Amino acid sequence: MVDVIIIGAGTAGLSAAIYTVRAGKSALVLEASSYGGQIINTPDIENYPGIAHISGFDFATGLYNQAKDLGADIRFERVTGIITEGNVKKVITSQNEYECKAVILATGAKNRPLGLPNEQELVGKGVSYCATCDGMFYRNKVVAVNGGGNTALEDAQFLSNYCEKVYVIHRRDKFRADQKEVERLKAKDNVEFVLDSTITKLNEDASGLVSLEVTNKNTGDTRTIEVSGLFVAIGQAPDNTAFENVASLDEKGYIKAGEDLKTGTEGIFTAGDCRTKTVRQLTTAASDGAVAALAACGYIDAM
Ligand code: NAP
Numbered sequence: 001m002v003d004v005i006i007i008g009a010g011t012a013g014l015s016a017a018i019y020t021v022r023a024g025k026s027a028l029v030l031e032a033s034s035y036g037g038q039i040i041n042t043p044d045i046e047n048y049p050g051i052a053h054i055s056g057f058d059f060a061t062g063l064y065n066q067a068k069d070l071g072a073d074i075r076f077e078r079v080t081g082i083i084t085e086g087n088v089k090k091v092i093t094s095q096n097e098y099e100c101k102a103v104i105l106a107t108g109a110k111n112r113p114l115g116l117p118n119e120q121e122l123v124g125k126g127v128s129y130c131a132t133c134d135g136m137f138y139r140n141k142v143v144a145v146n147g148g149g150n151t152a153l154e155d156a157q158f159l160s161n162y163c164e165k166v167y168v169i170h171r172r173d174k175f176r177a178d179q180k181e182v183e184r185l186k187a188k189d190n191v192e193f194v195l196d197s198t199i200t201k202l203n204e205d206a207s208g209l210v211s212l213e214v215t216n217k218n219t220g221d222t223r224t225i226e227v228s229g230l231f232v233a234i235g236q237a238p239d240n241t242a243f244e245n246v247a248s249l250d251e252k253g254y255i256k257a258g259e260d261l262k263t264g265t266e267g268i269f270t271a272g273d274c275r276t277k278t279v280r281q282l283t284t285a286a287s288d289g290a291v292a293a294l295a296a297c298g299y300i301d302a303m
Contacts (some may be wrong), residue, residue, distance in 0.1 A: 002028045004296045005091045005100040007079050010037020011282055012272025013106035014063040015289025016296075017072035023297040028100070028136050029067065030093060032078035036060030037108045038236065038273070039282055041132045042151075043158050047178075048282050056132075059282075066292050082246050084265060087303060101303065102267045102296035105243055105255055106289065107274040109236030114146065119232075126200070126209025131155035131231045143229040144212060146199055152233035153177040153185055160188045161230065167225055169194045169214060194225070202230070238274050250276050261292040269296050 004020045006013045009031035020027035022069045029103060039045065042056030051059075067089055077093035082103060084090075091098045111129040113119055119127055128134040129143070143163050145156040148170035154177075160166045168185065173195040175182050185191050194214060201213035211226045229291065247255045247263035247270065254277075255270045257263055263270055271288035273280045 001025050001088075002098060002100040004028075004102045004104060004293070005030060005098060006104045006106055007091070007273070008037070008105060008106035008272070009035040009064065009074060010108045010272060011039055011060075011063065011285035012108070012274075012289040012292075013037075013070075013098075014060075014067045015103070015286040016104045016106060016271055016293040017067040017074070017162055017289075018063075018070055019290045019293030020297060021067070021071045023145060023294065025297050025300060027067075027072045027293075029072055029074040030079050030091065030098075031074065032076070034076075035064045035074065037285075041130045042154065043132050044154075045282065072075050075211060079242065081242050082268070084246060084267075087267065089267060101175070101300045102269065103246075104289075104292045104296055105240070105247060105263070105268065105270040105274060106272045106292070107238065107240055107243075109238045109273045109280075111232065112235050112237045114199060114232055114234065115264060116199065118202055118204060122202055122204060122209050123185055125207070126204070126228060127230050127232065129232050130238055131158050131233075134229070135159050135162075138163050138229040141228040142226065143167070143231065144169055144194075144199075144225060144227045145231045145233055146170070147235070148172060148174070149176040149233065150181060151232075151235075153181040155187075155231050155233050156185055156191060157181065160185070160191050161191075162231075164190065166191045167194055167227065168192070169197055169199060169212070169225075171198050171217065172196060172299035199230070236273065236280075259291070261288060261295055267296075267299055269299075 003025035039056040040060040144167040181243035203211040246265040269292040272285040
């Protein structure tokens, strides 16, 4: 019987693992794909207190090694469901079934697609959700980034260093991204902002994406922008449907929990971007991990 099973090895999940093992409890982290979560694809983090600059990959790898070295058991298995039997929680994965006293759901969120008809067929043929992973394929080419948050603007900054031109297409004329990112990008000669506009069609030929049909929401005018690549960075959506029997979800699918990080089920906690919250940042993910772990350890001690 494990003390705490943590579902997800992103910043929240790995922070929870560190706090759990340091509180003297055993921690098993179950991750469906690879460790690190969303931050692993960020080229440069410069807003984590105490660290002036670090790549997302280095940050995530450091966190993973720290959790492992402190004694967390980290396994790569997809969790398909949880069954509660009194005080015991059974966590079912694609390969195994584990029993534990407390669970922390730290499932994060996944990239949101535009929802255009041929979008998924064009993934790998011009459409990407990760500039740091795929950007190099577009060296000296014209690309577009869609979105107005920090991810989109950081992606555009990164791509502008080696692409011929970068269009930033955003549905409003105000950005969610930090003002510093906006100003930095505005100073670039090879970046063009296309504002108040949405992508309404992805045009392709046999080789893949060739252009975008972009519609201005104020005028209704459409224009065609020729690009070799489109980086979609319009935010994330959670994937918590497997846990609906133990945690109530809000209308967008995020796990409902207050600052105590308790779900509706005794002994099941949540942490990070998968839960209802207003600020989704690296610092708040790490903070959630610590709070959820200490709450789970307190729950076990009181059993
Ligand atoms: P985000 O902040 O939620 O921004 C998503 C952007 O996509 C918004 O500008 C939104 O437009 C737009 N959008 C959403 N749905 C759309 C649709 N269907 N069609 C067109 N545009 C759409 O997402 P994010 O940039 O991925 O960032 C997620 C969180 O991580 C944020 O809290 C962010 O600050 C944080 N983050 C931090 C860093 C860093 O600090 N270094 C780096 C990356 C991300 P509207 O503005 O009109 O809603």
